[in-house]
Amino acid sequence: MGYVETRDLHKHYGEVRAVDGVDLEVNEGELLVLLGPSGCGKTTLMRMIAGLEVPTSGEISIAGERVDEGVPPRARGIAMVFQSYALYPHKTAFRNIAFPLEAAGQPPERVKERVQGGARMFGIERLLGRFPRQLSGGERQRVALARAVVRDPRVFLFDEPLSNLDAQLRAIARYELKEFQRQLGTTTIYVTHDQVEAMGLGDRIAVMEKGRVRQIGTPQDVYDYPADTFVATFLGSPPMNLVEHDERTLLGFRPEQLLPRSIFPSSQPVFSYHLRVRQVEHLGADRLIYGYLEEETRADQPVIADLPVTITLPIAEQQVYEFAVPRSAMRSFDRATGLRRDGAA
Amino acid sequence: MRARRRLVHAVKRAALYVAALAFTVLAVFPFYWMTITAFKEDNDLYIGATVRTHIPWIFNEPPTLEHFQYLLRETAYLAWVRNTVVVGAAVVVITLLLAVPAGYALARLTGRWGERLGIGIFLTYLIPPTLLFIPFSRVIAVLGLQNSLWALIVVYPTFTIPFCTWLLMGFFRSIPRDIEEQAMIDGYSRLSAVRLVVLPLAVSGLLTAAFFSFTLVMQDFVYALTFISSVGKMTVSLGIPVALFRDVFNWGAMMAAALITSVPIAIVYNLFIDRFIAGLTAGAVKG
Amino acid sequence: MALPDGAQVVVPPRAPALRRATLADREDVLGRLLLAPAFLYVILLVGIPFVLAIMLSFSGARSGTLSFDWVGARHFRTIISDAQFLLTLRNTLIFTVASQVLVMILATTAANVLEVAFFGKRAVRMLLLLPWAVPVSLATMASAWIFDSTFSVINWTLRALGLFQGWIYWLGDPEVAMLAIIIIHVWRMFPFATVILLAGMTAIPLEIREASVIDGASFWRRLFHVNLPLLLPVVTVAVLFGVVFTSTDLSVVYLLTRGGPYNSTHVLSSLAFQRGILGGDLGQGAAIALFLLPVLVVVAIIMLRLARRTEVGG
Numbered sequence: 035m036g037y038v039e040t041r042d043l044h045k046h047y048g049e050v051r052a053v054d055g056v057d058l059e060v061n062e063g064e065l066l067v068l069l070g071p072s073g074c075g076k077t078t079l080m081r082m083i084a085g086l087e088v089p090t091s092g093e094i095s096i097a098g099e100r101v102d103e104g105v106p107p108r109a110r111g112i113a114m115v116f117q118s119y120a121l122y123p124h125k126t127a128f129r130n131i132a133f134p135l136e137a138a139g140q141p142p143e144r145v146k147e148r149v150q151g152g153a154r155m156f157g158i159e160r161l162l163g164r165f166p167r168q169l170s171g172g173e174r175q176r177v178a179l180a181r182a183v184v185r186d187p188r189v190f191l192f193d194e195p196l197s198n199l200d201a202q203l204r205a206i207a208r209y210e211l212k213e214f215q216r217q218l219g220t221t222t223i224y225v226t227h228d229q230v231e232a233m234g235l236g237d238r239i240a241v242m243e244k245g246r247v248r249q250i251g252t253p254q255d256v257y258d259y260p261a262d263t264f265v266a267t268f269l270g271s272p273p274m275n276l277v278e279h280d281e282r283t284l285l286g287f288r289p290e291q292l293l294p295r296s297i298f299p300s301s302q303p304v305f306s307y308h309l310r311v312r313q314v315e316h317l318g319a320d321r322l323i324y325g326y327l328e329e330e331t332r333a334d335q336p337v338i339a340d341l342p343v344t345i346t347l348p349i350a351e352q353q354v355y356e357f358a359v360p361r362s363a364m365r366s367f368d369r370a371t372g373l374r375r376d377g378a379a
Numbered sequence: 380m381r382a383r384r385r386l387v388h389a390v391k392r393a394a395l396y397v398a399a400l401a402f403t404v405l406a407v408f409p410f411y412w413m414t415i416t417a418f419k420e421d422n423d424l425y426i427g428a429t430v431r432t433h434i435p436w437i438f439n440e441p442p443t444l445e446h447f448q449y450l451l452r453e454t455a456y457l458a459w460v461r462n463t464v465v466v467g468a469a470v471v472v473i474t475l476l477l478a479v480p481a482g483y484a485l486a487r488l489t490g491r492w493g494e495r496l497g498i499g500i501f502l503t504y505l506i507p508p509t510l511l512f513i514p515f516s517r518v519i520a521v522l523g524l525q526n527s528l529w530a531l532i533v534v535y536p537t538f539t540i541p542f543c544t545w546l547l548m549g550f551f552r553s554i555p556r557d558i559e560e561q562a563m564i565d566g567y568s569r570l571s572a573v574r575l576v577v578l579p580l581a582v583s584g585l586l587t588a589a590f591f592s593f594t595l596v597m598q599d600f601v602y603a604l605t606f607i608s609s610v611g612k613m614t615v616s617l618g619i620p621v622a623l624f625r626d627v628f629n630w631g632a633m634m635a636a637a638l639i640t641s642v643p644i645a646i647v648y649n650l651f652i653d654r655f656i657a658g659l660t661a662g663a664v665k666g
Numbered sequence: 667m668a669l670p671d672g673a674q675v676v677v678p679p680r681a682p683a684l685r686r687a688t689l690a691d692r693e694d695v696l697g698r699l700l701l702a703p704a705f706l707y708v709i710l711l712v713g714i715p716f717v718l719a720i721m722l723s724f725s726g727a728r729s730g731t732l733s734f735d736w737v738g739a740r741h742f743r744t745i746i747s748d749a750q751f752l753l754t755l756r757n758t759l760i761f762t763v764a765s766q767v768l769v770m771i772l773a774t775t776a777a778n779v780l781e782v783a784f785f786g787k788r789a790v791r792m793l794l795l796l797p798w799a800v801p802v803s804l805a806t807m808a809s810a811w812i813f814d815s816t817f818s819v820i821n822w823t824l825r826a827l828g829l830f831q832g833w834i835y836w837l838g839d840p841e842v843a844m845l846a847i848i849i850i851h852v853w854r855m856f857p858f859a860t861v862i863l864l865a866g867m868t869a870i871p872l873e874i875r876e877a878s879v880i881d882g883a884s885f886w887r888r889l890f891h892v893n894l895p896l897l898l899p900v901v902t903v904a905v906l907f908g909v910v911f912t913s914t915d916l917s918v919v920y921l922l923t924r925g926g927p928y929n930s931t932h933v934l935s936s937l938a939f940q941r942g943i944l945g946g947d948l949g950q951g952a953a954i955a956l957f958l959l960p961v962l963v964v965v966a967i968i969m970l971r972l973a974r975r976t977e978v979g980g
Contacts, residue, residue: 086564106568107563133566402772402776428821428825435822481705493701499705505910505963509939512939514722516942517722517729600801601916604920617803620806620807641796
C-alpha cells in the first residue's frame with residue numbers, strides 16, 4: 035500500500051483525455067519522477083494529487099486517507115514548488131516562507147524559529163529581508179524550497195523546478211535537491227520532461243504518454259528493459275535504435291551497445307553486422323556514428339553507434355566496418371503493439 | 380546626388396513635424412480658447428469678430444480672476460461640484476463592489492460560458508442612455524426618486540459596471556495563476572487566497588477602475604438632464620451648460636467652470652491611460 | 667546550498683486534522699456567485715427599461731401621470747409620415763457616417779505621422795487625450811462659444827487671414843449648423859482614435875513591419891496590406907464605438923442648437939427628448955428612440971463576429 039496512491043484516475047476535458055486511467059503507488063520516502071513529453075498528462079496528474087484539479091473519476095489517497103472527494107489542497111498535507119516558484123512578489127523572502135505557517139495559525143515566535151531554520155538549511159539567511167525581484171533565479175528557488183519545507187508536509191510535489199535555471203546550475207541543483215530529499219526522507223513526486231534529470235534524481239521513474247503510465251521502475255530498469263518502443267526511444271540520448279527485422283518484429287539496441295566487433299572478446303555471444311558509415315560526429319567525449327546495417331535493410335532510418343573516445347579505432351565515412359551488439363543487450367518489440375517481448379530475440 | 384537625397388529626407392521629416400504639430404494644435408486649440416476666455420476681461424471678450432483691430436487670440440487687457448470669483452461666489456457651481464463628488468464616490472463604491480468579484484470570476488473561474496456572459500454584459504453598452512432615458516423617467520417617477528441624486532446613483536452603475544468588469548478581468552488575468560494556487564496549497568481557501576495575495580497585486584487595476592468610473596459619471600449629461608430639475612441638485616456636467624446663465628450670458632464664467640473641471644480630469648486621465656491602452660490592445664490585437 | 671551534516675528541521679506538532687471543503691472552495695458555484703450580482707444589476711436595470719421602452723412606444727403614456735393605455739402602432743404611423751421625423755432620421759445617419767469617416771481618415775493620418783519617433787511624444791499624447799477626457803457637455807459649450815454668431819473666433823481668423831470675407835452663421839444657418847455638429851464630433855473623437863491606433867501599431871511585432879520594409883513594399887502597400895489588416899480588430903472596435911456614440915448622441919445637438927435652427931438639426935435622441943420629456947408624450951418619444959435599434963443591432967452583430975473570430979483564430 036503506497037503512501038500516495040491513485041486508482042484508475044481519469045481527467046477528461048470534453049473529448050481530450052488528459053489523464054486516462056492511471057494507477058500509481060508511491061512508496062513512503064521515495065522520490066518518484068513523472069517523466070514524459072509535454073501534453074502527456076504528468077502535470078495534470080500531479081495537480082489532481084495536489085487538489086488543484088478535480089478528477090473526472092478515480093481515487094486518490096495520501097497516507098491512507100481518501101482525498102479526492104472535497105478535500106481542498108490546504109488540508110492534504112502537501113507542499114508544492116511550481117516551475118515559476120510562485121513567490122509572492124509583494125512579500126519579503128521571510129514573509130514568503132512564513133506564509134504557510136501563519137496560515138496554520140502558528141504563534142509569531144514559532145514562525146520566526148521555523149523560518150530561520152528553513153533558511154539556514156538552504157543557506158539563505160542573509161536574503162530573508164529581500165523581495166523576490168531582488169533575488170536571482172537560484173536564490174528564488176531556495177526560498178521556494180524553504181517555504182515548502184517549513185510546514186513539514188507529508189508529500190512534496192515538484193513541477194519542473196529546475197527548468198528555469200541556467201544549464202550550468204542545473205546539475206549542481208539536481209545533486210543538492212536529491213541530498214535534501216534524502217535527508218528529510220519526505221515522499222516526493224517530481225514532474226519533468228528532461229530524461230537526464232529523471233534518471234539522475236528518481237528512485238523510480240514513471241514514464242507517461244497520452245495520459246497513461248507506460249512503465250514504472252528504477253532508472254536502470256526503465257533504461258535497460260523498456261516496456262515499449264515509446265519508453266525505449268524517450269529515454270537515452272541518442273535514443274535506442276529500432277530496426278525492422280521482419281513484419282512482426284522490431285529489434286532494439288542502445289547506441290552505446292553497438293560497437294566495433296573487435297572490442298568484444300570472441301567468446302561473448304553477439305549479433306554481428308556490417309555497418310556502412312554515412313556520417314561521423316565528434317562530440318568530445320563520444321563519437322556518434324550514423325550508418326546503415328547491411329543485414330537489416332527494411333527501413334530507411336540510419337542506426338546510431340555511440341563510441342566512447344577511449345575506443346580509438348579510426349572510423350571513416352563511406353566505409354563498411356564490422357560492428358556487433360551483445361546478445362544480452364538486444365531487445366525485441368512487437369511491431370504492431372510496440373510492446374517489448376520477453377526472452378531473447 | 381546624395382546631397383539631394385538628404386535634402387529630400389530632411390524636407391520629408393520637416394513636413395512630418397509640421398503635420399504632427401498641426402494635428403496637435405487642432406486637438407488643443409479649443410482648450411487654449413477656453414483658458415484665454417476664462418482669464419479675459421469682459422470688455423476684451425465681447426468685441427464683435429468683425430472688428431479687425433481687436434485680436435481675440437491674445438490678451439488685450441491684463442488677465443483677470445473675476446470670472447473665477449464670480450463662479451465660486453455667485454453661482455451654484457460649488458454645490459454642483461459637491462453633488463458630482465457625492466454621486467461619483469457612491470457610484471465608484473457600488474461599481475467596485477460588483478465589478479471586482481465579477482472581473483475575477485471571469486478571469487479565473489469560468490470557461491466558455493463565462494466568456495459568453497462577459498460579452499453579454501459588454502453588449503449592454505449597445506442599449507444606450509438615449510434609448511433608456513424615456514422609460515427610466517417613468518421608472519424614476521414611480522419610485523418617487525424624481526429630482527433626487529439617488530436616481531443617478533442607482534442608474535449610473537449600468538454603464539460603469541460593464542466597463543470596469545472588463546478592465547478588471549484583464550488585470551486579474553495578468554496576475555500569474557501560480558501565485559493563487561500556491562496560496563491555496565499553503566493553507567487558504569480560494570477566496571482567502573484572492574484577498575491575501577491577488578488583491579494586493581491588483582491595486583493599480585482597482586484604482587484604474589475607480590478612476591474611469593468617476594470619469595464616466597462626470598461625462599453623463601442625458602440622465603442628469605432627465606432626472607434632475609432643481610438647480611441645487613445638479614451635477615457639474617448638467618449645471619454648467621443649463622443653469623449657469625441667469626439673465627445675461629457669461630461666457631467668461633462658463634469657460635472658467637469648464638477649465639476648472641477639465642484640468643484635474645486631464646491630468647489624472649494621463650496617469651491611467653497607459654494601463655487602459657495596454658488592456659485594450661492586449662485583448663484586441665493578440666486576440 | 668551545502669547542507670550542513672545533521673541539519674535539523676525543527677519538528678513541528680502533528681499536522682492539523684483534515685478540513686473539509688467549504689463554500690469558498692466550491693469553484694463552480696463560486697464563479698457563478700461572484701458574477702451574479704454584477705450580471706443581475708446590469709441586466710435588470712438595462713433589460714427592464716428596454717422592454718418598458720418597447721411597451722411605452724405602443725402606449726399613450728404621458729409624463730406627469732402614471733397612466734398606461736394601449737394605442738397600438740399609432741405613434742409609429744404618426745412619425746413615419748412626419749417630415750420632421752424623416753429629416754431627423756436623415757440627420758442621424760449623416761452625422762454618424764460623416765464624422766466617423768473623417769475620424770478614421772484623420773486618425774490614421776495622425777497615427778502614421780506621430781509614429782515617427784520624436785521627442786515630446788508623451789506630451790503630445792497627453793494633449794491628444796484632452797478632447798475625449800473632458801465631459802461632452804462642457805466641450806459642447808466651449809464649441810458654442812467658438813461658433814458664436816457675433817464673437818466667433820473662427821470667423822475673425824478667416825477674415826484676418828483674408829480667406830473669407832463673408833460671415834458664417836454657424837448656429838443660425840441650417841447647413842452650417844450641421845457642419846458645426848459634425849466638427850464637434852470629429853474633434854472629440856479623432857484624437858482618442860489616434861491614440862488607440864498608435865497603441866495598436868506599436869503592438870504589431872516589429873519583425874513584421876521590418877520585414878515588409880525589407881521586402882521593398884511602398885508606404886501605401888504596407889499600409890493597406892500589412893498594417894491595416896493587423897490593426898483591423900482595434901480599428902473595428904474603435905469605429906463601432908464611435909458609431910454608437912455619434913448616432914446616439916444627445917448632448918452635442920441639444921446644447922449647441924436645441925435641434926434648431928427651425929428643427930433642422932435634430933437627431934433621433936434629441937427629438938425623442940423634445941417630444942417625449944419636454945412635450946410629455948412618452949409614448950411617441952419612446953417610439954422615436956427605438957429607431958436607434960437597427961443601427962445598434964448591426965453593430966452588435968459585427969462585434970459578436972469579431973469576438974468569435976479572435977476567440978477562434980487567436
